[in-house]
Amino acid sequence: MKTAVNILTGLALLIVAFSLIVVYANTHPPRYALHIPPSDHRAAYENVTFETSDGVMLKGWLIKPPQEKPGMPGIIICHGLGANRSDFTDLAVMLARRGYWVLTFDFRAHGESGGSRSSLGYHEQKDVAAALAYLASQPRIDRNLIGIFGFSLGGSTAILAAARTGMFAAVAADSAFTSLREQAREAVTGFYHLPSFPFVNLAVLGYEIYFQTSARDIAPEAVIGRLAPAPVFIIAGDGDEMIPAENGRRLFRAAKEPKELWIIPVAGHGGTIAAAGDEYGRRLGEFFDSHLRR
Structure with a gap:
């Protein structure tokens, strides 16, 4: 049981980390x-x-x-x-x-x-x-x-x-x-070939925290x-x-x-x-x- 919890926790952390990496990569383009x-x-x-x-x-x-x-x-x-x-x-x-x-x-x-x-x-x-x-x-x-x-x-x-x-x-x-949310969905599913859930919501949340604003704006x-x-x-x-x-x-x-x-x-x-x-x-x-x- 403990092993399963550790695996799920590790997987969740990986998903969150990847979502944040996606946000960082797209907000820090090369010059x-x-x-x-x-x-x-x-x-x-x-x-x-x-x-x-x-x-x-x-x-x-x-x-x-x-x-x-x-x-x-x-x-x-x-x-x-x-x-x-x-x-x-x-x-x-x-x-x-x-x-x-x-x-x-x-x-x-x-x-x-x-x-x-x-x-x-x-x-x-x-x-x-x-x-x-x-x-x-x-x-x-x-x-x-x-x-x-x-x-x-x-x-x-x-x-x-x-x-x-x-x-x-x-x-x-x-x-x-x-909209930024729709574009995040397009990037996650089309470019990265990942499922919309939970990656889109996490990426949008990461963006909103990073810039202290709402994606609705x-x-x-x-x-x-x-x-x-x-x-x-x-x-x-x-x-x-x-x-x-x-x-x-x-x-x-x-x-x-x-x-x-x-x-x-x-x-x-x-x-x-x-x-x-x-x-x-x-x-x-x-x-x-x-x-x-x-």
Whole structure:
């Protein structure tokens, strides 16, 4: 009997330990060096630094449009987990050439920014708010004509931050998840191939203790309806196994008009731009043109 109790106790401790390891691994992504600066495209830009409300210093690039004049629109670009601002240099330069000031930056604990851990969308909302304040302070930008684009974690955070601030005139999100709990379930069962119970609940509990918050606060599906009347463009890859396209469909259903949905065939996670080719930049550019031009 004592042996059985010891075995069960040891097994329980292993399950708890593994769940905590999963939380730690996903909130401490490796940092990667920047690549493809805007200068590779001969685009004019500035290295910028701005501070969040909780004192984290963030680094970014402010990419300039070919022609500058007062009252211009701006766009913020948010990368995914474990990436950095240079992942979307091509897209940022393309949007700048359409006549936008584009701010692409590193989230906390990524790239060249400060911070040691990612909260998977909770504190990152402060990063977006700081980026918005910085871009809105630029003299040639109309603060009422600022849009945001994000991928994966960046897309989810863009929705959350837009709902919280009410300051974005247009929101585009690629491969965003519906909620942190659902994403934890997807990771546990799909990536780690483990049973949902008890690993999902333990991972979520570990996250909540670690960040002193509730996972319910990281649920883009629950808040996306607040973005109206700002337009929403939801993009997803039909071959995405990490954040399945059903996340995009659910976000679209929860959003209010005006809204658009684009499910890109075959595209896996991080592969939507490659799968869609030039159509990606064209459709994203047309979305922002439709809603950020006066």
